[in-house]
Amino acid sequence: MDNHVLLQALLVAIWAGIAGIDLFNGLFHIHRPIVTGVILGLILGDLKTGVITGAAIELVWAGMVPLAGAQPPNVVIGGIIGTSFAILTGQEPKVAIGIAVPFAVAVQACITLMFTAFSPVMHKADQYAQEANTKGIERINYLGILTLFVFYFVIAFLPIYFGADAAKGVVEVLPKWLISGLGAAGGMMAAIGFAMLLKIMLKKQYVAFLIVGFILVTYMNMPVIAVALIGIAIALYDFFKATTGDGSVRGVPKRGI
Amino acid sequence: MESKQVVETTINHTSSPDYYQNGATNQAVTKKDLNKMVWRSLLLQASFNYERMQAAGWLYSILPGLKKIHKNKHDLSESMKSHMEFFNTHPFLVNIIMGIVLAMEEKKQNRNTIRAIRVAMMGPLGGIGDALFWLTLLPICVGIGASLGQDGNPMGAVIFLLIFNAVHFSLRFGLMHYGYSAGTNAISSLKENTKKVAHAASIVGLTVVGALIASFVKLESSLVIHAGQAKIALQKDLLDKVMPNLLPLAYTLLMYYLLKKGFSPVKLIIITVIIGIIGKIPFPFGTIL
Numbered sequence: 001m002d003n004h005v006l007l008q009a010l011l012v013a014i015w016a017g018i019a020g021i022d023l024f025n026g027l028f029h030i031h032r033p034i035v036t037g038v039i040l041g042l043i044l045g046d047l048k049t050g051v052i053t054g055a056a057i058e059l060v061w062a063g064m065v066p067l068a069g070a071q072p073p074n075v076v077i078g079g080i081i082g083t084s085f086a087i088l089t090g091q092e093p094k095v096a097i098g099i100a101v102p103f104a105v106a107v108q109a110c111i112t113l114m115f116t117a118f119s120p121v122m123h124k125a126d127q128y129a130q131e132a133n134t135k136g137i138e139r140i141n142y143l144g145i146l147t148l149f150v151f152y153f154v155i156a157f158l159p160i161y162f163g164a165d166a167a168k169g170v171v172e173v174l175p176k177w178l179i180s181g182l183g184a185a186g187g188m189m190a191a192i193g194f195a196m197l198l199k200i201m202l203k204k205q206y207v208a209f210l211i212v213g214f215i216l217v218t219y220m221n222m223p224v225i226a227v228a229l230i231g232i233a234i235a236l237y238d239f240f241k242a243t244t245g246d247g248s249v250r251g252v253p254k255r256g257i
Numbered sequence: 258m259e260s261k262q263v264v265e266t267t268i269n270h271t272s273s274p275d276y277y278q279n280g281a282t283n284q285a286v287t288k289k290d291l292n293k294m295v296w297r298s299l300l301l302q303a304s305f306n307y308e309r310m311q312a313a314g315w316l317y318s319i320l321p322g323l324k325k326i327h328k329n330k331h332d333l334s335e336s337m338k339s340h341m342e343f344f345n346t347h348p349f350l351v352n353i354i355m356g357i358v359l360a361m362e363e364k365k366q367n368r369n370t371i372r373a374i375r376v377a378m379m380g381p382l383g384g385i386g387d388a389l390f391w392l393t394l395l396p397i398c399v400g401i402g403a404s405l406g407q408d409g410n411p412m413g414a415v416i417f418l419l420i421f422n423a424v425h426f427s428l429r430f431g432l433m434h435y436g437y438s439a440g441t442n443a444i445s446s447l448k449e450n451t452k453k454v455a456h457a458a459s460i461v462g463l464t465v466v467g468a469l470i471a472s473f474v475k476l477e478s479s480l481v482i483h484a485g486q487a488k489i490a491l492q493k494d495l496l497d498k499v500m501p502n503l504l505p506l507a508y509t510l511l512m513y514y515l516l517k518k519g520f521s522p523v524k525l526i527i528i529t530v531i532i533g534i535i536g537k538i539p540f541p542f543g544t545i546l
Contacts, residue, residue, distance in 0.1 A: 024302040034402045035414045048409040055406030118306035119526050125313045129337035132330050134320050141317040144304035177537040184546045185533025187475030189307030192525045193343035195512035206463045213467025218502040224468045225381035231464030235457035
């Protein structure tokens with residue numbers, strides 16, 4: 001009996017690792033609950049419940065997509081915990097969703113921490129770039145994939161093996177301010193990336209455009225694409241003004257139309 | 258640590274980033290290479306992080322092309338360094354940027370022009386991709402798949418995967434080749450105006466960076482100041498009245514200032530984490546962030 005549970009937990013955990021990688025890389029979308037439902041149905045021996053629960057969870061997550069880089073509750077763990085719960089306890093899909101969402105929110109917070117923790121690794125990558133060390137850059141990316149796999153493997157294995165209640169306790173032990181503080185830091189972290197771009201690109205004559213871009217989003221809530229089009233409009237005007245300015249004679253373009 | 262940094266800066270000063278030791282512009286990238294790089298771009302977010310986002314994955318994706326284009330180690334290093342700068346776009350549409358950038362690298366374009374094109378394209382394509390894939394293609398495929406799945410039919414998952422990936426991969430390969438040929442053609446016609454193109458691209462690039470600061474950097478205060486009977490919410494009643502997104506802008510400029518002062522990015526990360534944690538500690542007067 002125990003061996004059977006261990007084997008099932010291991011198989012589910014391996015699927016979680018693969019699906020977790022697919023969520024950010026590959027994006028074949030095998031990580032969606034509708035697919036997870038079929039796979040877990042096969043592993044846990046109840047295909048029909050798996051498929052039905054997977055489809056129900058899928059619809060919950062249909063609107064929860066990563067818009068503008070904001071991370072929604074984790075769809076991989078939501079699908080896996082919800083489906084396993086429904087199959088193992090025989091509860092209705094609705095109850096499974098109620099169990100799945102809190103887990104998915106907690107895992108989303110962990111992902112935020114992971115993205116924060118991986119920031120310092122970029123400076124190793126800078127060093128490899130300086131040395132033109134292509135193997136080093138590749139290693140860093142493979143390390144990222146491995147980290148994702150291990151992370152999802154552990155997160156899925158523990159609750160399936162020890163039961164959902166035990167896992168909930170662990171989340172509650174960590175102080176809330178620590179988790180939300182790291183989340184807040186994650187939100188500010190992009191400022192460093194932009195500052196590095198500015199350090200290279202910003203010259204006095206371009207400050208005006210930085211201000212324009214910022215204002216258009218802040219006050220007009222414009223999408224980035226609209227702002228880019230305005231930038232293109234200014235750039236085009238500037239480009240052709242400069243061209244005709246020294247290239248035309250009496251309004252007749254030098255090179256014809 | 259300190260002395261190493263000094264060495265690094267002197268290296269940066271002696272070698273201008275726009276200077277290629279090998280300026281030959283032979284065609285180095287084949288169709289096969291482009292296809293290979295499409296597959297590698299599946300790992301675009303392998304090393305995703307908040308500081309550079311997809312930068313290291315982007316560099317990983319285009320490495321085979323860069324290696325073929327820049328046989329000279331100095332040129333390869335300069336190119337790799339610039340591609341480690343902040344990058345973030347939609348993971349499907351990235352392939353068109355890859356195609357264009359590879360064409361520009363192959364033609365040994367001015368490094369600042371390549372940088373500006375890369376920055377100018379990533380933001381808008383991110384927005385288009387969100388609308389196209391997450392808000393259109395995905396819901397359509399989910400709808401078809403889940404309606405079968407609700408009846409307990411496992412074929413729902415198979416159909417979902419087939420439709421989604423047919424669109425997904427034809428776009429990836431199509432955009433890569435389109436971007437590369439469009440980039441090559443555009444460059445040859447614009448070659449005589451390189452300086453003006455760099456100027457125009459910088460205009461678009463910085464407009465987009467301004468927009469990105471306002472949409473990506475998240476920093477808000479939840480502090481409430483009690484002045485006698487009155488309660489003043491620092492963010493809503495004061496900061497937003499001055500200017501929304503004031504804190505994200507101020508924080509980005511602070512980081513910019515500290516970088517110019519010679520602070521290393523690692524130090525800035527540590528400072529940011531400390532500020533974040535302190536901001537969320539529940540003080541008697543409430544939390545700061």
